[in-house]
Amino acid sequence: MHYVFRRSMPRPGPFVSRYFHSNHVNLDIRNELNAAVKMAMKDRDLVASTTLRSVLSEVHSLDKAAGSKAPSSAVVRVLRKAFSRRTESAIEFTKCSRPDLAAKESREAEIIAALLPPLLSESEVDHALAEAVGGCTTDDVNPRKVLGHVLKAFYTKVDKSNVDSDFVKRRAEALLNANRS
Template identity: 50%
Template structure:
C-alpha cells in the first residue's frame, strides 16, 4: 500500500488531535467523549473561520485561503447540525410537556434550555440558534 503524504492534512489534523489530547489530560479519570471531541473540532473550525476573516480584512488572501481549506477539511469530520425545524420541534416538546411557560419568562427560559440539552447533544446544535428560536417561541407562546 502506497502512502500519500499530505503535509497540509496531517498538520491540520495533528493540531486538532493535540487539542483532544489536552482535553484528555485535563480530566485523566475519563477520556474525552465523542460529544466533546465534536465540540473541539467545531471550535477549531470556528477559530479558523475567524482567522480567515481577519486575514481577508488584512489583505492577506493567501493566509485566508489556507484557513478556509483547513475549515473545509475539519468540517468533513463533523456531523450535520440540527435544522431550525428540528430545534423548534424539540423546544416545543419541552415547552408543552416539561416546563411551565406561564411563570417568569427568564426562569422558564433557563428551564427550557436545561430540558432541551437533556434531550439533545450540545455538539449537534448551534447554541445561538437555539437561543434565538427559544426566545421566539417564548414570545409566540404567550
C-alpha cells in the same frame, strides 16, 4: 532487479471528498480523526496532516484533563471549536487584506468540516424545543429565567455538540415570544 509498485487504482479527487462521507453520527469521531491523520500522512498532504494533528493534540489534552477518554460529544465540541476559530481567522485575514492567510485558514476549516457530523435540522430543533416548552412548568415572569429553564430542558434531551447553540437560543426566544402573544 528493481520492482516498481504501482497502485492498481488511481487516487480520487481532493482530500475532503475522498475520506469522509459518514452519515453515522454515533460512530466514534476519534477513530475517524485518527484515520484521517494517517491517510493525510500517507498522501503527504502537509496542510491536512498538520491541521488534523493539531486537532488531535487538542483531543489528547482533553483526555488528559478528564483522566480518561473523553466522550465523542466532547471530541465533536473540540472539532466545532477548531472549525469556528479557523473560520473567524479567515474572515479577519480577509478584512486585513491578507488573502494568502485567509485561504490557508479556509482550507484548514474545510478539512475540519469534513469530519464534523451534521447538525440537527431546523425541524428537529423546533420539535425538541416545543417539547421542552411544553414540559417546562415555571411560575417565573422574568423572560430570561423562563428561557433558561427551557434551554436547560432542551439540552437534557439533545446533545449540545449536535446543534448550533446560537440558533437554538434564537428559536427558543421566538417560540417563547409567540407563546406570550
